[in-house]
Amino acid sequence: MRRGMGAVVAASAVLLAACSGGGGAPSGGAAPSGLVVGATSDPDTLYPWKATQFQAVHVLEQLYGTLTELDADLEVVPGLAESWQVSEDGRTITMTLRRGVTFADGSAFDSADVKASLDRIRDEATGAVAAASLASVSGVEAPDPTTVVLTLSGPDAGILAALASVNLAMLPSDATEQALQATPNGTGPFRLTQRTPNQSMALAPNPDFWGGAPEVPSLEFRVIPDETSIVSAMQSGNVDFAVFDDPLVAQSAEGSGLTVTETPQLSYHVLQLNARRAPLDNLDVRLAIQCAIDRQQVLDTAALGEGEVIGPITSPAYRSDPAARPCPQRDVDAARRHLAAAGHAGGLTLSAIVSQGEYATSVNEATNIQAQLGEAGITLNLDVLESGAYVDRWVAADFQAAVALNGGRPDPDGMYGRYFTSTGNLNKVAGYSSPALDALFAQGKATADPEARKAIYQQVSAELENNAAWVWLFTSFTYTATSADVSGFTPMANGSLKHLRETTVGGS
Amino acid sequence: MIARHPLVRRLLEALATLLGVAVLVFVMLRAIPGDQVTASLGTEAAALTPAQRAALEAYYGLDQPLPVQFLSWLGAVATGNLGASQRSGESVLQMTASALPITLELAVLSLVIGLVLGLAAAMLSASRPNSARDAAGQAVGLAGLSVPAFLLGSALLALSSRFLGYNPNAEQFAPLATDPWLHLQQLLMPAIVLGFGLAAPIMRTARSALLEVRSQDYVRTARGKGVGPRGLALRHVLPGALVPIVTMTGLQFGYLLGGAVVVEQIFSVPGIGRQVLLGIQQKEYAVVQSTVLVIALTFVLVNLGTDLLYRVIDPRVRE
Numbered sequence: 108m109r110r111g112m113g114a115v116v117a118a119s120a121v122l123l124a125a126c127s128g129g130g131g132a133p134s135g136g137a138a139p140s141g142l143v144v145g146a147t148s149d150p151d152t153l154y155p156w157k158a159t160q161f162q163a164v165h166v167l168e169q170l171y172g173t174l175t176e177l178d179a180d181l182e183v184v185p186g187l188a189e190s191w192q193v194s195e196d197g198r199t200i201t202m203t204l205r206r207g208v209t210f211a212d213g214s215a216f217d218s219a220d221v222k223a224s225l226d227r228i229r230d231e232a233t234g235a236v237a238a239a240s241l242a243s244v245s246g247v248e249a250p251d252p253t254t255v256v257l258t259l260s261g262p263d264a265g266i267l268a269a270l271a272s273v274n275l276a277m278l279p280s281d282a283t284e285q286a287l288q289a290t291p292n293g294t295g296p297f298r299l300t301q302r303t304p305n306q307s308m309a310l311a312p313n314p315d316f317w318g319g320a321p322e323v324p325s326l327e328f329r330v331i332p333d334e335t336s337i338v339s340a341m342q343s344g345n346v347d348f349a350v351f352d353d354p355l356v357a358q359s360a361e362g363s364g365l366t367v368t369e370t371p372q373l374s375y376h377v378l379q380l381n382a383r384r385a386p387l388d389n390l391d392v393r394l395a396i397q398c399a400i401d402r403q404q405v406l407d408t409a410a411l412g413e414g415e416v417i418g419p420i421t422s423p424a425y426r427s428d429p430a431a432r433p434c435p436q437r438d439v440d441a442a443r444r445h446l447a448a449a450g451h452a453g454g455l456t457l458s459a460i461v462s463q464g465e466y467a468t469s470v471n472e473a474t475n476i477q478a479q480l481g482e483a484g485i486t487l488n489l490d491v492l493e494s495g496a497y498v499d500r501w502v503a504a505d506f507q508a509a510v511a512l513n514g515g516r517p518d519p520d521g522m523y524g525r526y527f528t529s530t531g532n533l534n535k536v537a538g539y540s541s542p543a544l545d546a547l548f549a550q551g552k553a554t555a556d557p558e559a560r561k562a563i564y565q566q567v568s569a570e571l572e573n574n575a576a577w578v579w580l581f582t583s584f585t586y587t588a589t590s591a592d593v594s595g596f597t598p599m600a601n602g603s604l605k606h607l608r609e610t611t612v613g614g615s
Numbered sequence: 616m617i618a619r620h621p622l623v624r625r626l627l628e629a630l631a632t633l634l635g636v637a638v639l640v641f642v643m644l645r646a647i648p649g650d651q652v653t654a655s656l657g658t659e660a661a662a663l664t665p666a667q668r669a670a671l672e673a674y675y676g677l678d679q680p681l682p683v684q685f686l687s688w689l690g691a692v693a694t695g696n697l698g699a700s701q702r703s704g705e706s707v708l709q710m711t712a713s714a715l716p717i718t719l720e721l722a723v724l725s726l727v728i729g730l731v732l733g734l735a736a737a738m739l740s741a742s743r744p745n746s747a748r749d750a751a752g753q754a755v756g757l758a759g760l761s762v763p764a765f766l767l768g769s770a771l772l773a774l775s776s777r778f779l780g781y782n783p784n785a786e787q788f789a790p791l792a793t794d795p796w797l798h799l800q801q802l803l804m805p806a807i808v809l810g811f812g813l814a815a816p817i818m819r820t821a822r823s824a825l826l827e828v829r830s831q832d833y834v835r836t837a838r839g840k841g842v843g844p845r846g847l848a849l850r851h852v853l854p855g856a857l858v859p860i861v862t863m864t865g866l867q868f869g870y871l872l873g874g875a876v877v878v879e880q881i882f883s884v885p886g887i888g889r890q891v892l893l894g895i896q897q898k899e900y901a902v903v904q905s906t907v908l909v910i911a912l913t914f915v916l917v918n919l920g921t922d923l924l925y926r927v928i929d930p931r932v933r934e
Contacts, residue, residue: 145785148893151702151897152702231664231666231667234667234670234671288704303787304703304705305885305889305893306787306788306883306885307787329785329787330883331784331785331883332880332883332889333769333880333881333883335769335772335773335881336769336772336784336785336881336882336883338773339769339772339773339775339776339777339782339785340776340782340784340785342773342776342777342780342782343775343776343777343780343781343782343785344780345782345785345786346785363777492648493647493648493649494649495648495649495650495653495654495898496647496648496649498649498653499648499649499653502653
């Protein structure tokens with residue numbers, strides 16, 4: 108049942124290439140046209156270290172570069188660092204930087220910029236959203252212009268994948284946040300040429316990009332706030348490329364002759380349980396909930412079956428086996444037995460928070476879970492909240508259960524360390540920790556060998572599932588819609604649009 | 616004594632209305648859970664240390680007591696400073712100066728379309744009550760009332776894009792000054808959608824007004840003098856029916872500004888409706904408060920204008 112994500116991604120790329128009209132395209136030597144991407148909103152910030160909104164990330168990853176990058180399987184590959192060496196004890200990472208890289212303003216990129224960037228991200232006053240990714244870094248040295256040495260307080264095998272995030276982008280050492288908000292200045296494949304707030308971001312290829320100049324003569328992110336209107340704009344030929352997360356919108360796009368590619372995402376739909384609050388502090392109650400829920404049914408009713416049932420870890424290399432849990436299939440009798448064991452034979456009432464409007468499927472998931480739990484004797488009351496209110500309560504861990512869609516990361520340590528280690532900054536929200544998990548996460552960080560790490564994170568996954576810390580449901584697809592003359596784009600499981608730099612439009 | 620003057624009284628009423636709107640919007644915005652910190656960071660806000668959170672709150676001015684926040688905003692507005700967007704740094708005055716004219720244009724276009732459609736349907740209906748014509752006219756009114764703008768708008772856009780390949784709204788918005796032709800095309804579809812919704816109440820009001828006027832003595836006299844049906848309708852019946860139609864249209868202007876939020880979103884028109892919606896989504900308090908105040912002011916002015924218009928078209932109001 109497990110499908111290799113790499114195969115899906117590779118197949119998608121082939122599909123896109125096949126649909127690019129390579130067969131009957133008129134090769135009249137027409138100038139290649141620019142690529143127009145439809146986006147529902149403007150980036151809310153142009154400062155890479157603070158960007159969490161995906162529209163902002165989509166734009167910023169075109170403008171800025173990172174030390175490492177991820178390939179289609181989300182394995183770490185070189186970025187601005189062309190190679191690196193990890194010391195025997197895992198406490199020193201020596202990186203060799205590419206030569207001849209420049210920022211958009213023409214200034215040279217070197218080890219001083221790397222040191223300044225990493226030091227400022229680590230400084231709490233900067234307010235960088237990914238500061239925690241560098242928690243293990245105790246010092247950064249720049250012995251010569253092309254060498255950077257990271258000293259770690261302890262081994263941290265996940266850090267190389269973390270460095271690929273645009274939230275850890277390399278900025279010029281003298282750049283201020285205000286200056287970059289006005290004029291981005293990065294080493295990325297594109298450069299900003301014009302911005303009309305809330306309407307458009309126009310980019311031009313960077314001819315000096317280390318990976319070769321992008322193929323398209325121009326790249327525009329055009330704001331069309333309504334997804335349905337984006338589909339219309341693609342039908343009329345004004346927009347060439349868009350990313351949707353609503354399967355209904357994707358279907359309407361597909362129905363109108365656009366090429367739509369689906370990619371399973373790292374982010375996951377989950378029923379979070381707050382195991383620090385009665386009655387969920389009882390393992391049997393949590394297992395009862397796990398046994399009462401048929402994940403496929405939630406997926407089918409709430410998301411038209413558009414997605415895949417999952418366990419905790421979603422990244423391709425470490426993917427959890429969705430069947431590896433006490434109740435791999437729905438088992439209402441087992442749920443009732445667990446309830447009785449917990450002393451709730453007569454039933455039980457719980458409440459869950461649900462956000463409205465944050466993502467398309469939330470309320471439907473919640474009502475389906477409510478119905479399924481009801482059949483097992485668990486009454487679930489839903490607090491349907493506007494997204495701001497939901498976030499407030501989620502952040503404060505002010506809930507028994509939460510229907511949530513959480514972001515995933517390529518490395519399982521980066522993904523769950525902050526939730527499920529007792530010192531993690533989201534552990535309050537996770538509502539569960541244990542000495543066993545603390546030990547496993549520490550071990551995972553200290554192990555450099557990929558195969559050995561996979562075994563450790565399999566145990567992490569088992570620990571989470573056996574204790575029903577949460578009930579993981581499914582992962583959604585992201586849909587990449589392209590018009591017929593677009594080719595060469597490879598979608599990625601982390602939602603990255605970094606391959607726009609290899610994309611072409613028209614008869615090229 | 617001076618407060619008794621109708622115009623002065625109207626102005627005082629207008630000021631009170633604006634103050635009421637200011638208080639309401641301020642309170643409602645803060646009643647919505649979540650603030651700029653959570654709006655900009657989402658669930659990542661959970662990872663903030665208390666010190667970081669406090670610093671951000673101070674940055675957004677959220678650490679002041681509510682009455683202080685309110686009065687300092689109102690004081691600034693009184694001096695013409697509407698505040699600024701925390702995200703872009705652009706002043707709300709600048710944003711409004713570029714967005715409001717677009718929405719007003721849209722409103723005027725919609726009014727024209729709504730009036731033409733509504734009056735035509737009304738005259739068709741009223742010319743022969745309870746006939747097939749009447750039913751057709753009434754159907755237009757019913758459709759306008761019952762088809763929501765977002766549905767009509769999306770459908771119009773989808774059909775036009777797919778079957779005609781025509782979708783000016785997918786292009787970057789063209790300012791009137793640089794490309795008036797494209798600009799007009801971009802406003803046309805949203806204006807049709809808004810105008811269609813506006814046609815319904817205008818049609819219903821006009822139909823009953825026309826029927827009432829037709830039975831008046833002076834119309835009968837004119838008919839007796841042998842004035843033809845067309846001359847009768849345009850020269851005698853319509854002017855008599857204007858007062859309720861103007862009243863209705865003035866009141867509907869508020870609907871137009873509300874409907875603008877929906878159509879501007881669907882048709883990517885950077886008007887005042889989208890400015891408010893974006894402000895609400897991003898919890899930009901200053902943007903929403905000041906923009907809503909500007910919208911309220913516009914509405915108040917339009918209603919004052921409507922009052923003045925009465926004096927012109929209906930001599931009986933002048934007492």
